[in-house]
Amino acid sequence: MRRLIYSMNVTLDGYIAAPGDDIGWGVPSAELHQWFNDRARGIGVSLYGRKLWEVMSAHWPTADQKPGTAPVEVEFARIWQRTPKVVFSTTLDEVSGNARLVTDDAVAEITRLKAEDGAPMEIGGATLAGAAMRAGLIDEFQVVTHPVLVGGGTPFFSTLDSWVNLSLVETRTFPDDVTLSRYEPRR
Secondary structure, three states, X not given: OOOEEEEEEEEOXXXXXXXXXXXXXXXXXXXXXXXXXXXXXXXXXXXXXXXXXXXXXXXXXXXXXXXXOOHHHHHHHHHHHHOOEEEEOOOOOOOOOOEEEEOOOHHHHHHHHHHOOOOOEEEEOHHHHHHHHHOOOOOEEEEEEEOOOOOOOEEOOOOOOOOOOEEEEEEEXXXXXXXXXXXXXXX
């Protein structure tokens, strides 16, 4: 059975995007970017909601070909391009690259994918991750907290139907006072 990991950059006040979907506050240091690269190398499938897919697919398919791109970003682009992706959307008609589109029951498809053997899956996008959280499908939360307060926007955690008790399994500090906290649900 695959593990499902929810990992995103988040502000100290709990948002993955500021008002207007602004993510400019979350620019990673080279060390943090390398951590994301190392982590991404072990991912078997990436699951995206529509908004995050649009952000990622607008940049990473060609980021490794742009002059002046930092080596750590070139490395991430190539990892991202190779990783199979599943995009969940009821408004998109198609996706590109090695992605496939799912337009119906996201929880059913994530449950089916989790039942397969293989490397861990990652999930991104607040709405999609919220549905997976409410269904009890997330095995690990990787909260990469940036020391900035934005006052509103898209929250990392969505409204839940019941409490989810977590156990802290790792903490780490990166440059620019960014911290990683890894949690697993207590089952």
